[in-house]
Amino acid sequence: MAVSAGGLLWWAEQPITLRSSPLDFRIAAGSSLRSAITQMREAGIEINPTLLGWLARAHRADTAIKAGSYAVKEGTTPHQLLDKLLKGKVTQGDLTLVEGWTFRQWRARLDRHPDLRHDTQGLSEAQIIERLGLTAPSLEGLLYPDTYLFDKQSSDLDLLARANRAMQRKLEAEWAQRSGGLPYKSPGEALIMASIIEKExxxxxxxxxxxxxxxxxxxxxxxxxxxxxxxxxxxxxxxxxxxxxxxxxxxxxxxxxxxxxxxxxxAMPGQASLRAxxxxxxxxxxxxxxxxxxxxxxxxxxxxxxxxxxxxxxxxx
Structure with missing residues (x-):
């Protein structure tokens, strides 16, 4: 296929044909431009892979595609699509995990969320703990209540790992500033107390x-x-x-x-209960x-x- 520079520029400003609008798609981490184009076409974006490849190379951007979840709508042009991929203009889901809730309540909310990939489905709590690389009898109290933003179709395991890391950071910070003479043998005992305070x-x-x-x-x-x-x-x-x-x-x-x-x-205590x-x-x-x-x-x-x-x-x- 031979296309002049002027023809490529004209094509780059024409609306893309979409299977539906708006259309969500995801580019996996580590994807090459060719792989990204395949993923977009499979998601329902009817775009000429050769022309998009030429357009990316013309912008010296064929190796700069950013992974993540994206959304495009009717009227989007190849130039706009490429700009979105290069700047990482991803779409995000959000999930609020509430202070004082139990892991059972959190898991029910995770399982219902339409924008998450449910990799924990069918797993026991012990299996989830193992997948997270933790050594604990339960996830109760080990996840920090907050509103989490994530790329759509991210794994629910990734979100749980983030919530666990956040709780570890918060607990370590509050433990470092604790009052003297407290009757706790470890930060874990303080976390148990914080969960009681949260519920009371x-x-x-x-x-x-x-x-x-x-x-x-x-x-x-x-x-x-x-x-x-x-x-x-x-x-x-x-x-x-x-x-x-x-x-x-x-x-x-x-x-x-x-x-x-x-x-x-x-339960899952918030920072105020940890501090108290x-x-x-x-x-x-x-x-x-x-x-x-x-x-x-x-x-x-x-x-x-x-x-x-x-x-x-x-x-x-």
């Missing part, structure tokens, strides 16, 4: 005092007696109503029957009870606590 805190202003209650209890060898750990231990059998028999049912996560921290985190766990309020409070408006009443003695419970939980005067 209804108001931002109370977070450091909630942390103080649990830290003080650990220091004194008192039972933590926190409902969210019990609920976590009940798993899918929890029906939304925590009963007295549940508090008496001994599981590894029942902090009414077992001393110390539970064996793993019970490692920098609790300087207070000798040992109890708290919810007012019913999202805030809590904190007490130093059991008598004070019982009065608060009577007032706010039992309707006493």
């Amino acid at each position: 805190t209804g108001r931002e202003a109370d977070r450091e005092l909630v942390a103080a209650v649990f830290v003080n209890r650990l220091r004194k060898g008192m039972l933590l007696q926190t409902d969210p750990t019990v609920i976590y231990g009940l798993g899918e059998s929890f029906d939304g109503n925590l009963r007295k028999r549940d508090l008496q049912n001994d599981t590894p996560y029942n902090t009414y029957t077992r001393p110390g921290l539970p064996p793993t985190p019970i 766990a490692l920098n609790p309020a300087a207070s000798d409070v040992l109890y708290f009870v919810a007012r019913g408006d999202g805030s809590s009443v904190f007490s130093r003695t059991l008598d004070e606590h019982n009065q608060a419970v009577n007032k706010f939980q039992r309707g006493g005067k």
Whole structure:
């Protein structure tokens, strides 16, 4: 095929024929120009590979194609398409993973996301942990809650790896700035505490005092007696109503029957809870009870606590 320079320039400004509009396609990492053209044609972009190759070489850009997810729409020209590929103007998906959610809840959201490639489908949690190269009994607490942007059709494993790296960075940074004398043997124990604080805190202003209650209890060898750990231990059998028999049912996560921290985190804590766990309020409070408006009443003695419970939980005067 012989095309003059003027003919190539004319062709470069003509609209491309697309199977649909807008049309999404992905260029795999390490793709050559020839491979990228093949991937685009397979996705439904009807473009002459020879002419696009000549156009790229004319721009000295035949080795500068950037991988990623892209979108083109009706009216796009070969010149515009090439510019998009050279500048890496990728399209992105986004996913918000929420503070206080469990891994089970996170995984359900990942599985429903239309812009992710679901490489974890059919894998057990233990198999996902192995694929991520981690040594942990559970992914609970090991993933940082945030909004993640990603190239469309990226692997859900890649997103989980990013969330894990983010949590490691956040935990290391907060551990390095921790208060002295805390009753934790490792950053992992602080992470467990942060997850409890995350589930127990209804108001931002109370977070450091909630942390103080649990830290003080650990220091004194008192039972933590926190409902969210019990609920976590009940798993899918929890029906939304925590009963007295549940508090008496001994599981590894029942902090009414077992001393110390539970064996793993019970949710994904955010940075504020990490910070509170490692920098609790300087207070000798040992109890708290919810007012019913999202805030809590904190007490130093059991008598004070019982009065608060009577007032706010039992309707006493």
